[in-house]
Amino acid sequence: MILSGPLAAPVADRLAELAPDLATRLAPAGPVPADDLAWADSWSGFELPENLAGSPVRWVHSMAAGVDAMVGALVHAPGPLVLTRTVGAMPARIGTYVLAHVLDDALRLGDYRAQQARGQWRQLPAEDVAGRTGVVLGTGAIGSGVAAALRGAGLRVVGASRSGAPRPAFDDVLTLDGLPEVLPACDVLVCALPLTDTTRGLVGEALLGRLGGALVVNVGRGACVDPGALRRALAAGRVRRAVLDVVETEPLPAGDWRWSHPAVTLTPHISGPTQPGDVAPAIARNRALLAAGVVPETAVDLRRGY
Template identity: 85%
Template sequence: MEGTTTAPAARMILSGPLAAPVAERLAELAPDLATRVVPAGPLAAEDLAWADSWSGSALPANLPRSRVRWVHSMAAGVDAIVGALADAPGPLVLTRTIGAMPARIGAYVLAHVLDDVLRLGDYRAQQDRGEWRQLPADDVPGRTAVVLGTGAIGAGVAAALRAAGLRVVGASRSGTPRPAFDDVVGLAALPAVLPACDVLVCALPLTAATRGLVGEALLRRLRGALVVNVGRGACVDPVALRGALDAGRVRRAVLDVVETEPLPAGDWRWSHPRVTLTPHVSGPTLPDDVAPEIVRNRDLLAAGVVPETAVDLGRGY
């Protein structure tokens, strides 16, 4: 694609809960881009024949074999879309929305780190009991966090934690140094750094290689760490996590994502005293995240430039 100039996308289908407000913003930012807002689900034949691009969160089942050649995900996670596009004929570009999510997710992770280190949950429990007692607590600066994933989301987490004084080690498939991190290691070297980490953050996309990666082999290396998952739920093995919590290798788990959402009633994570669950809220996507990225990516693609948010369909991220 690099160096090849094509006409910009002219007709985009929008679906999903953000479709209408995104369409409103696109009318302001790119008035020459025609849009149609349609319900989620399979597209009507008329819409398929009309559109050359699509944006939403759940890919319509009949879109991969249409004339649409550019798909823009309104979310950062694209594993479901990648899977659905596996059999799409001909070249197709998939881009995703990042926007302000790295900073939002970084703030979410930092909030839970501070809650843990300052023992705010213990003080809330004491208040419920009418108990006034100071508890020993450590300083935040000087602690070590290991962040799995060094892309935009991982970098946002690293920025928030480093600003609070933590040393942050990133872990990625390649181990390539990144400026947002104090150090970066390859996944093969990850077991060696885990015993010294106080916080383990999963910010990984879901691929064949990352599914269940945070499992027994890695969790047994921890020495009482806080584990936070803001990546994909299936990257963490729930059976191994429960064993690590019960053995004290994980002192607390904060899970914003789980492998099945909503988490089924009766699952052990609802009631475990050292698990905090939130319903996939750490990095909300807003219309002002989506619309500007659609416009930016549209311009780059028309100029023959691969956007930074383009997804390698072979790798899955």
């Protein structure tokens, strides 16, 4: 296996313990040297090398959970090819991130920070989060991690997915078409969707226009949220605050309205950082499953994009 990117060395060290019979080589970011490509049958990293096409590599493992860029490059690859992704502890980390912002909003901590800067001492009305309704778009591993964190704080959590199939982490699950009935009572809307042709711009005018002053958090993919529709929903009071850990262009260009909007919180894609301790066990497990002829649970359907 060729390992690329900033985690390559520590992942190789962990793999030496977990899968000592797996030979690895480290390759710099960018094109993989020709002799390494001729040697390898698998690759792992964050950004797919452009010269991987036509190589003997038949298994690609993403060190990240998001794989939309890789899917676009691999969907038309000749011959059988398996793409798997890293999940690890990211659902719990992202759930903690979302819950932190929900509590910050509910307890009005931002308002108190502003009061402190003005030298003002005044108690503000606030509501408990228990009993509120959260809607999570996406019921996979990440969405389930968010739901678990929110339910732990007492929220009722409704999931929305393509199939509407029940999931243990949620109080209820609807199809995406069933969202209109729950959005008016939604206090917190969380986007944890992968980016596909169906989800691109899904959080747009029609969806945001049905909210009644909700907190919106995006930890999925930036392009799932229509920035123009979000700006209009904030102006209309349909969205009271937006927390964006992902945006459609990263980093967000200078001068974009979201940098300075008082009701927008931006973080630079840090809600679920990947650790070597997530990647190496995932590679070792997926390798063992593939060797046994079993499709790993983190395998990506290249046609669907997730």
